[in-house]
Amino acid sequence: MESLKTALARISALSPDTEAAFLSAWKSWTLPKDHPVLREHTVSDYIYFIEKGAARIFYTKNGKTITEWLALDQQFFLSITSFFQRSPSHLGIHTLEPAELRGIHYQDFMSLADRYHEVERLLRKMITDSLILSQVRMDAIQFETAQQRYDRLMATQPEIIQRVPLTYIASFLGMTLETLSRIRSGK
Amino acid sequence: MESLKTALARISALSPDTEAAFLSAWKSWTLPKDHPVLREHTVSDYIYFIEKGAARIFYTKNGKTITEWLALDQQFFLSITSFFQRSPSHLGIHTLEPAELRGIHYQDFMSLADRYHEVERLLRKMITDSLILSQVRMDAIQFETAQQRYDRLMATQPEIIQRVPLTYIASFLGMTLETLSRIRSGK
DNA sequence: AGCCTGATTTGATAATTATCAAATACTATT
DNA sequence: AATAGTATTTGATAATTATCAAATCAGGCT
Structure with a gap:
């Protein structure tokens, strides 16, 4: 419980009673390794926070499974288009390690954002961070070579290489x- | 003035007095063709709305000028990382056609978002839309061929081809x- | 220890797109 | 209409990365 609270506090401060109301809306799950979190082609109802463990967000394109995101300890993740547009996601999510997950339902988040201006602000900041990340990643994909993209990952999240199979990292x-x-063998 | 109001209403409804306060914070500019809107390596203070005309958001990478975004009539645009992180942007912006621009300053937007929950919600929705767009575009860049990306542009914004030089469209x-x-000559 | 299965590496070749270099077309202005 | 300058097209070649195929490696299990 402590780490979700800390992660949220880093994004935006909440007054004590708002924080209590907000935190109590989060549910908890303990999942084993290789367990589904979201089935493909269903509506994604939750924003997740992974307390500990690893999860993989993926989808299928032309018969191939593409890893769209890898979430390790202390990260938020979700299917952006599905959660916000309330439409079935092409994305699936499953655990790569035993995981402690927290999640808040769309309806709960939205009604809290309606009731508390501070929660609305928190949501806005979460999305802003996500948008900034998305911009940086897009730039990397469009204008960097495969080698540069690997180097960047090594510089920013080297632990990912230890914990996630290379197939997933590649895609x-x-x-x-x-x-x-x-690239890893040095050509 | 009418079209900014309409564009905003499409994103999120505001009560009359909030709307009045918010709209009055927007400034207007009339710019000739090929005129700078934002100089590279400066902090971007505004979110812009282009009432009429065309603008190009670009940056320089390895001595080459890359077009990062093209905004035509009725679109919002900004340097996301600079505006939200308050850091100098690598992005520059200039007009491609004579343009009617509207813009709201970071400080003004933020203090209105602080004062009015409804403005905070509007901002959140604007960023959400932008994030969804960014996700879709990232997917296109990463997994579609050059031909497919061109076809997608033709399907969604064919007028862009008529109004913007091909060099910019290419990048x-x-x-x-x-x-x-x-691709255009059909191979 | 030996085996099985999946993960990773290596090799050969093909596909896509970039780069460099002209040639041609287009536009605005005189 | 001629010209200058820019935009676009075309051609030849190179670079990067994907694809297909096979070999090797690693970890869990009996």
């Missing part, structure tokens, strides 16, 4: 498994 | 001018 970085392997 | 689509030219 997360927008390259094939073979290309990633060659 | 907006993440390909070289030559590649775009060959």
Whole structure:
């Protein structure tokens, strides 16, 4: 419980009673390794926070499974388009390690955002952070070579390489498994 | 004035007095063709709305000028990272056609968002829309061929081809001018 | 220890797109 | 209408990365 609270406090301060109301809306799950969190083509109702463990957000394109995001301890994740547009997501999510998850339902988040200006502000800041991340990532994908994208990952999240199978990392970085392997072997 | 109001109403409803307060914070500019809106490496203080005309958001990478976004009539645009992080932007912005611009300053937007819950909600929805767009675009860049990206642009914003020089469109689509030219000629 | 299964590496080749270099077309202005 | 300057097209070649195929490696299980 402590770490979700800390993570939220880092984004935006809440007054004690608002914080209590908001935190109590979050549910908890303990999931084993390789367990589904969200089935593909369903509406994603939750924003998740992974207290501990690893999860993979993926989808299928032309018969291939693409890893769209990898979430490790202390990160928020969700299917953006599905959660906000309330439409079935092409995304699936499953755990890669045993995981402690927290999640807040769309309806609960929205009614709290309606009731508390501070929660609305928190939501706005969460989305802003996510948008900034998305911009940086887009730039990387569009204008960096495969080598540069790998180097960037090593610089920012080296632990990901230890904990996640290379196949997933490859597609997360927008390259094939073979290309990633060659980059890692130093050509 | 009417169209900014309409565009905002489409995003989120405001009560009459909140709307009046909010709209009055927007400034107006009339700019000629090929006129700078934001100089590179400065802090971007405004969210812009282009009533009429065309603008180009760009930056320089390895000595090349990359078009990051093209905004035509009735669109909002801004340097996301600079505006929200209050840091100098690598982005520059200039007009491609004579343009009627509206803009709201960071400080004004934020203090209105602080004062009015409804403005905070509007801001949240604007950012959400932008995030969804960003996700869709990222997916296109990462997993579609040059041909598919061109086809998508033709399907969604065909008028852009008529109004914007191909060099800019090419880099907006993440390909070289030559590649775009060959795609257009049907190989 | 040996085996099985999945993960990763390596090799050969193909596809896509970029780069460099002209040639041609277009536009605005005289 | 001629010209200058820019925009676009075309051609030849190179670079990057994907694809397909096979070999090797690693960890869990009997």
